Amino acid sequence: MDLWLIGELAITGALVGLMYALVAVGIVLVYKTSSVANFAQGAIAMTGSYVAWAFATLMGAPLWVAIPLALVTMFGLGFVIERAVLRHMVGQPIIMIIMVTFGMEIFLRGMMPGFFGVAVKRLDLGIPQAPMFLGEMLINRAYLIGGITSAVLIVGTIVLFNSRAGIIMRAVSDDQGASWSVGIRVERAIAIAWGLAAGTATAAGILWGSTQGVDWSLSLLLMKALAIAILGGLDSIPGVLLAGVIVGVCESLATGIVDPLVGGGTRDIVASLIILMTLLVRPYGLFGREQIERV
Amino acid sequence: MTEGSASAVLECRDIELSFGGLRALKGLSFDIMPGEIFGLVGPNGSGKTSLVNVVTGFYRPQRGSVAIFGADTTRMRPHRIAAHGVARTFQNLALFRGMTVLDNILLGRHVHMGVGSGALATLFYWVWAARHEVAHRRAVEELIDFMQLQDIRDEPVEVIPLGLQKRVELARALAADPRLLILDEPMAGMNKEEKEYIARFILDAREERNTTVLMIEHHMDVVTSICDRVMVLSYGENIAQGKPLEAISEPRVIQAYLGERAAKRHVGAAA
Numbered sequence: 001m002d003l004w005l006i007g008e009l010a011i012t013g014a015l016v017g018l019m020y021a022l023v024a025v026g027i028v029l030v031y032k033t034s035s036v037a038n039f040a041q042g043a044i045a046m047t048g049s050y051v052a053w054a055f056a057t058l059m060g061a062p063l064w065v066a067i068p069l070a071l072v073t074m075f076g077l078g079f080v081i082e083r084a085v086l087r088h089m090v091g092q093p094i095i096m097i098i099m100v101t102f103g104m105e106i107f108l109r110g111m112m113p114g115f116f117g118v119a120v121k122r123l124d125l126g127i128p129q130a131p132m133f134l135g136e137m138l139i140n141r142a143y144l145i146g147g148i149t150s151a152v153l154i155v156g157t158i159v160l161f162n163s164r165a166g167i168i169m170r171a172v173s174d175d176q177g178a179s180w181s182v183g184i185r186v187e188r189a190i191a192i193a194w195g196l197a198a199g200t201a202t203a204a205g206i207l208w209g210s211t212q213g214v215d216w217s218l219s220l221l222l223m224k225a226l227a228i229a230i231l232g233g234l235d236s237i238p239g240v241l242l243a244g245v246i247v248g249v250c251e252s253l254a255t256g257i258v259d260p261l262v263g264g265g266t267r268d269i270v271a272s273l274i275i276l277m278t279l280l281v282r283p284y285g286l287f288g289r290e291q292i293e294r295v
Numbered sequence: 296m297t298e299g300s301a302s303a304v305l306e307c308r309d310i311e312l313s314f315g316g317l318r319a320l321k322g323l324s325f326d327i328m329p330g331e332i333f334g335l336v337g338p339n340g341s342g343k344t345s346l347v348n349v350v351t352g353f354y355r356p357q358r359g360s361v362a363i364f365g366a367d368t369t370r371m372r373p374h375r376i377a378a379h380g381v382a383r384t385f386q387n388l389a390l391f392r393g394m395t396v397l398d399n400i401l402l403g404r405h406v407h408m409g410v411g412s413g414a415l416a417t418l419f420y421w422v423w424a425a426r427h428e429v430a431h432r433r434a435v436e437e438l439i440d441f442m443q444l445q446d447i448r449d450e451p452v453e454v455i456p457l458g459l460q461k462r463v464e465l466a467r468a469l470a471a472d473p474r475l476l477i478l479d480e481p482m483a484g485m486n487k488e489e490k491e492y493i494a495r496f497i498l499d500a501r502e503e504r505n506t507t508v509l510m511i512e513h514h515m516d517v518v519t520s521i522c523d524r525v526m527v528l529s530y531g532e533n534i535a536q537g538k539p540l541e542a543i544s545e546p547r548v549i550q551a552y553l554g555e556r557a558a559k560r561h562v563g564a565a566a
Contacts, residue, residue: 164408171391171402178389181351182471183377183406289393 015147017248026197042222043108048202049209078198233288311358334522382473403470
């Protein structure tokens with residue numbers, strides 16, 4: 001087997017994996033503050049890219065305006081989700097809350113194409129199409145920029161989470177009663193987590209939208225994000241970084257090496273296999289806290 | 296008891312709380328004066344914890360009013376009440392698991408950390424957190440010395456013994472520099488020596504930090520030795536109030552604890 005090819009597949013896979021991981025960060029953030037599995041994350045990423053596209057194309061804003069606007073709008077949408085939906089679910093069984101997030105996923109998945117039209121939209125970030133050469137390896141520039149941007153944003157989230165805001169969110173996830181008693185606004189902390197989740201998802205949605213176009217299929221990122229969140233440990237943001245690379249590299253190698261042998265289609269098996277294997281072998285993931293029991 | 300209410304730390308008027316058909320609190324009124332250690336006693340299910348939850352904003356009473364330092368707090372959310380200088384502990388321990396003793400106590404300082412000027416302030420708090428951090432750390436280290444938690448300051452709270460966990464929870468409450476400290480069974484499950492420690496901390500908190508204390512406690516020896524006044528609850532009603540020894544020897548109180556027949560025997564034996 002050609003080592004250059006394996007290297008190319010691995011590097012591309014790692015970059016793509018980081019872009020997946022940026023979607024997964026939001027799942028972890030929400031889980032960390034409210035112990036809810038956020039199944040709406042894929043559709044939120046998709047919505048974010050639609051919103052960015054709408055600002056850029058429908059309203060004609062330049063990219064450096066459209067992207068921040070989209071991020072802010074989606075951060076606000078995260079707040080709205082907490083206020084309008086989740087606050088009414090307080091005290092309900094956990095399965096109800098999970099189903100609500102899933103309901104939001106389905107709603108947004110239908111709503112956005114319904115509103116903006118089903119044709120694939122072009123979201124051009126101005127990244128040159130020509131690949132970059134690394135020895136004999138071809139690296140897609142969109143993935144290179146996307147992967148690096150994702151890594152920076154994820155590290156930023158880790159820094160934020162080690163700060164006071166993060167300690168507050170951890171406190172809220174540990175014990176809401178105790179958090180209230182020391183004066184923490186529990187709902188606010190959860191709203192910020194949703195806002196950040198929607199913001200990072202939007203960044204991911206924009207990066208993915210620029211490589212494959214903006215349409216409903218962006219919401220399928222949910223599967224990859226779930227695999228990464230579960231493998232990394234649902235409550236660990238650094239775990240997302242490593243798990244993202246693992247999932248990305250595995251997928252890329254499967255596509256590049258196994259596909260030609262079996263006639264294709266292995267890419268989508270990888271994520272589901274990783275979910276299954278993690279849950280069976282190490283349910284709390286690579287870095288998760290062990291007492292986590294519900295998903 | 297409307298006189299002298301201007302200076303009361305806590306004024307509860309006619310508190311009525313029901314859960315569905317169950318009336319948990321039936322029109323309770325009482326005041327706590329500055330510097331008092333006020334005991335709340337009564338058999339299981341008499342409404343003590345419900346009353347504490349009403350005072351701290353966790354439950355909303357159907358009727359009545361709560362005022363803390365003269366400000367009406369009846370409809371306030373728990374975090375606002377905490378900002379009013381009220382700190383509490385919980386009957387079943389509510390520590391932040393997975394954090395160290397030190398982090399738990401530091402979170403007690405939250406009300407003094409000036410968060411709350413909007414989401415963005417919280418988001419970017421770490422940019423200017425370092426400046427405040429030092430002062431808060433100093434306050435917390437003093438508390439760790441005071442509560443004799445030096446040996447376990449960096450341990451995760453979930454691995455230390457229950458008696459020490461309760462002490463950490465008390466330290467977290469004190470870290471807020473509360474003007475009103477509410478303790479829900481601070482000595483549950485403790486041996487004599489541990490109880491004496493906690494009693495000492497509560498008395499010292501009053502002397503050195505001018506804290507007023509409302510505490511639920513079942514150990515009558517503790518109640519009679521450190522409380523200035525007590526209120527006895529039974530089925531959500533105030534059945535006795537006053538100096539501890541007098542209040543707990545009232546016939547209605549003995550009856551609530553021991554039942555009617557046993558109470559008659561008890562009174563007979565005493566006579």
